[in-house]
Amino acid sequence: MIIGLDDTDSVDGMCTTYIGTLIVEAIRDLDRNIIREPPKLLRLNPNNPYKTRGNGAVSIRITETSGPKILEKIKSVSFDIVTKYSESGDNTNPAIVFLEDNSITPEIQLFAKRALHEMFSIDEAISLLNKIGADYNFIGNGRGLIGALASCALQLEDFTYELIVYRSHNKRGKKFVSEQGAMEIEKKYSPKIFSSYDFENQRMIISPHSDCPILYGLRGESPELILEAAKMIESEIPFKRNLFVTNQGTDMHLEEKSIEEVLPYSSVIVKGTVSKNPYTVPGGHVFFEISNGKKILCAAYEPTKGFRNIVRNLSEGDEITAYGGVLETEHGLTINLEKIEITKLAEFHKTEKPICPVCNNQMKSIGKEKGYRCKKCHTKNREVSIIPLPRDIKIGIYEVPMCAKRHLSKPLLRYGREKKFEEERFKFDYTKFDMKFEGI
Ligand code: ATP
Secondary structure, three states: OEEEEEOOOEOOEOOHHHHHHHHHHHHHHHOHHHOOOOOEEEEOOOOOOOOOOOOEEEEEEOOHHHHHHHHHHHHHHHHHHHHHHOOOOOOOOOEEEEEOHHHOOHHHHHHHHHOOOOOOOHHHHHHHHHHOOOEEEEOOOOOHHHHHHHHHHOOOOOOEEEEEEEOOOOOOOOOOEOHHHHHHHHHHHOOOEEOOEEOOOOEEOOOOOOOOOEEEEEEEOOHHHHHHHHOOOOEOOOOEEEEEEEOOOOOOOOEEOOHHHOOOOOEEEEEEEEEEEEEEOOOOOEEEEEEOOOEEEEEEOHHHOOHHHHHHOOOOOOEEEEEEEEEEEOOEEEEEEEEEEEEEOOOOEEEEOOEOOOOOOEOEEOOOOOOEEOOOOOOEEOOOEEEEOOOOOOOEEEEOOHHHOOOOOOOHHHOOOOOOHHHHOOOOOHHHOOOEOOOO
16 A cells, blocks of 8 residues: 655645654554655655645555555554644645555556646546545645645656654744754765755755754765765754655656647756847846747746856857746746756857968958958968857756755756666665664
């Protein structure tokens, strides 16, 4: 059986991974060996207007040997936790689903995959859940069912880990996590542990500013390394911790499209030629347009900081590939850039009087359309010199800084480090992982 949950938090607090952690703990209290692999923290469509923060949903796999009685107990304990700890509010619609492994049909898998690229209605999720006879429960309007269902069925290829360390949900207000540890981890463990400290913008990334119970999260390729690195963090006394398998840092949300296929709420990789030079609008956002016959706007918004300076150096005629999420704005469909690859730079030239091949002096004009002559040796030349103008940008791939990166965006430093989930899923023995905090 797989348990999926979503939409348990609000901007004022709580976090679906925290509730997932309480559920894992409660199930382990019933039988320590019932959960053999880390729960999954799956980021769904990052352009979802209903999201609270990072559009994350959580799923927990229960081993099949557990018998019907204990499964019923797990269901009731889990729903009780969702009911007790979820935030309440207009935009919080907590949901929990229980899916049998054999009910995850190709149709459900497709729904999960599409939940990263499209928007679904609540009814679509409910009718699929009813079709497969899944058990589910929700509070509010049922929107959480979309993410809860998708999180159970999403098939991972590449994946990463996140160790999340929590304070108690009862504790609110300013968190203490020292920046020093994050800096040291970035220096010592990057790229195997990524997104810890943004030196370019002097920002600690591991600790969210919101009033959620997450003290900090370390993201990387190996649980052992992350657990080792966590010892370097000095923080207020933590309450619990959990390890998640995630699709963060994998670019799972991006799909290759041509400009005419781009739809709102999708995240795309599109090729085009710059057809309108970059311009900066009040607020510091930079826009330019690309075209392949059909045009689309690309945006590097103010939070992308230094990335905007790269974008500002693009010129009409440059050939690029744009990576990013698409929203309908007042200016039409706009790609919120996460990365750009410049594949060909337009060439610009200036003309100058030619250089004498004998004396190396600049030649003088001898009259309109008559050409040029060297003052010293009288060598003649009819042609002007064509001098290429240097460009302030090079062919290559560029990404937004760490402080502006989406959870799903694959850092350039992760390229070539992709892992296969099915090959690695049982390498880490989750049954031995201690969630109670004992001073990591
Ligand atoms: P956090 O990351 O802090 O847990 P969040 O950003 O995940 O919060 P939620 O509070 O979970 O935000 O709200 C997102 C809502 O959008 C959920 O109800 C989820 O079911 C729904 N949802 C997720 N993906 C889609 C989608 N592709 N189409 C429609 N609804 C979606």
